[in-house]
Amino acid sequence: MARIQRKVAPSKRTAGLGRAQPDGPSADTSRVRRTVSLKHLVRFTRLLSTLTEAGLPIMRNLNILSDQWPEGKFRDTILDTADLVEEGQPLSEALSQHPEAFDDLFVNMARAGEAGGVLDKVLVRLAEFMEGSQDIRDRTRGAITYPLTILIVAVCVITGLMVFVIPKFAGLFQEMDLELPAPTQYLIATSDFLVQSWWVLLLPPILFLAYRLIYYRSYGFRRWNHSFWLRLPLVGKLMSIGQISRFANTFGTLVSSGVPHLRAFEIVRGAITNEVYREAIDDIQDEVREGEPIAGAMEATGCFDDVVVSMVEVGEETGELDHMCLRVGASYEEHYKRTLDIVLKLLEPILLICMAGIVGMIAVSLFLPMFKLLSQFGEAA
Numbered sequence: 001m002a003r004i005q006r007k008v009a010p011s012k013r014t015a016g017l018g019r020a021q022p023d024g025p026s027a028d029t030s031r032v033r034r035t036v037s038l039k040h041l042v043r044f045t046r047l048l049s050t051l052t053e054a055g056l057p058i059m060r061n062l063n064i065l066s067d068q069w070p071e072g073k074f075r076d077t078i079l080d081t082a083d084l085v086e087e088g089q090p091l092s093e094a095l096s097q098h099p100e101a102f103d104d105l106f107v108n109m110a111r112a113g114e115a116g117g118v119l120d121k122v123l124v125r126l127a128e129f130m131e132g133s134q135d136i137r138d139r140t141r142g143a144i145t146y147p148l149t150i151l152i153v154a155v156c157v158i159t160g161l162m163v164f165v166i167p168k169f170a171g172l173f174q175e176m177d178l179e180l181p182a183p184t185q186y187l188i189a190t191s192d193f194l195v196q197s198w199w200v201l202l203l204p205p206i207l208f209l210a211y212r213l214i215y216y217r218s219y220g221f222r223r224w225n226h227s228f229w230l231r232l233p234l235v236g237k238l239m240s241i242g243q244i245s246r247f248a249n250t251f252g253t254l255v256s257s258g259v260p261h262l263r264a265f266e267i268v269r270g271a272i273t274n275e276v277y278r279e280a281i282d283d284i285q286d287e288v289r290e291g292e293p294i295a296g297a298m299e300a301t302g303c304f305d306d307v308v309v310s311m312v313e314v315g316e317e318t319g320e321l322d323h324m325c326l327r328v329g330a331s332y333e334e335h336y337k338r339t340l341d342i343v344l345k346l347l348e349p350i351l352l353i354c355m356a357g358i359v360g361m362i363a364v365s366l367f368l369p370m371f372k373l374l375s376q377f378g379e380a381a
Contacts, residue, residue, distance in 0.1 A: 036074050036101040038137065042130045043068075044078070045106075049123035058119075059085045077101045090114050104267050105250065112258040122257045129253045136242075136333065143340055147347050154355040159194075159201065161362055166191035169366050183365040223275040230276060234346075238339050243277045244308060245332035252325030262289060277303055294321070308332075 044065060051061040062082035069075040077098045084094035092111035095102040106126065113122030170188045173180060180188070194200060214221050230236040250271045254264040265285040272278050280301035287297035295313035298304045308328055315324030 036077070038130070038134050040069070040074055041101070041106075042127070042134050044074075045123065045127040045130050049120065049127045052123050053120040058091050074101065091119070104270055105254070108259055108263065108267055109254065109257045112254075116258045118258075125253055125257060129249060132249065132333065133246075136245075136336070139337060140340065143344050147344065147351055150348070150351045150355065154351070154358070157355075158358055158362070161359070162191045162194050163198075166362070166366070167195060173369055178369045181365075181368045183361070184368055187362060187365040219275070223279075226274045226276050230274070234339075234343055238336065238343055239274065240303075241332050241336045241339055243272060243274050244304060245329050245336050246271060246273075247277065247281070247329075248308070248325045248332060249329030252322045252329055255325065256322035261294070280304075 047065055047068065048061055051064065052058065056064075059082055062078055062085065066075055066078040066082065069078065077100075081091075081094045081098065084097060085091055090111070092107050092114055095110055096107045109122050109126050110119065113119035116122075166187060170191065173184075173188075215225060216222075229239055247268055250268045251264055254267060255261065259267070262285060265281055265288070269278050269281045269285075272281060280298075280303040283301050284294065284297040287300065288294055293313070293316055295309050295316060298312060299309045311324045311328050312321065315321035318324075
């Protein structure tokens with residue numbers, strides 16, 4: 001009975017998800033923003049690989065997995081994919097109808113696994129790759145959370161002192177007719193400016209929103225922005241390591257799954273987030289299409305160091321390019337984690353010292369008149 005219901009329901013789910021007709025050409029999934037959480041995809045891929053490795057049919061696996069998610073968009077996507085497979089479409093084609101959930105990497109690896117008759121092994125490899133990507137993302141977000149929280153708290157505390165506390169001290173000093181030292185005068189003048197020109201406090205969020213808007217709409221600004229960050233001493237090194245790790249892991253995973261090199265470069269380009277490295281991948285793809293070796297093309301871009309180029313060259317010579325790329329990816333992934341830890345260990349105390357220094361300067365500036373008044377009382381006594 002449940003099976004009949006799934007055959008009746010696709011028209012409703014299809015309308016809600018807006019998938020293309022099965023017999024039509026698949027859309028360019030690299031241009032569609034993925035709206036499904038990565039943690040859901042990681043869990044789905046791991047469970048699907050486990051069931052497929054156990055020898056169960058794909059359609060049955062999808063029906064089983066649909067029960068693992070509550071009512072919602074992702075569950076409807078799984079059920080719709082199962083219906084398409086039941087209609088006779090390959091899994092990769094069914095997945096390609098839902099680019100908002102399954103990106104180009106996912107679809108092409110599934111297609112390569114089907115072509116080679118090793119779908120179970122490819123799904124296991126894909127699950128491991130996605131778990132590694134999720135681990136890096138969670139680690140990065142978790143590492144940034146603490147410094148960002150310190151920064152937000154510092155801004156809120158300093159703004160509160162400047163807007164609410166200092167004006168009260170300024171009124172008290174005025175009533176006492178005290179001669180204020182220069183630091184206190186500067187502090188009160190800054191506080192008065194912020195109170196009178198309160199709109200200045202709105203400039204940082206407005207500028208941030210404007211920056212994000214220009215960043216996403218202007219390729220030239222985004223390219224300049226990525227190039228600027230790459231030139232910074234420590235942050236640039238961290239970003240470069242992260243991009244190389246993602247390139248090597250993604251390319252190695254695709255090649256080991258049987259995806260042709262030129263197609264793999266197109267997919268890798270979609271997985272890279274830095275425009276400088278995207279341009280480098282375009283150059284590599286053009287050179288390889290003309291018959292140049294991958295290592296030489298990578299070296300010509302100037303975005304990959306000698307170690308990466310040498311390992312790729314060895315991989316091409318020995319026929320183990322996929323294994324070499326995966327080794328490079330694993331090595332640089334570990335290097336990324338260590339560098340991230342170093343950057344944060346340096347950033348956290350710097351933020352704390354800056355916050356303490358600013359609050360301390362405010363406190364000293366406020367109490368300097370008090371110290372001067374106490375000194376005058378002592379002299380009078």
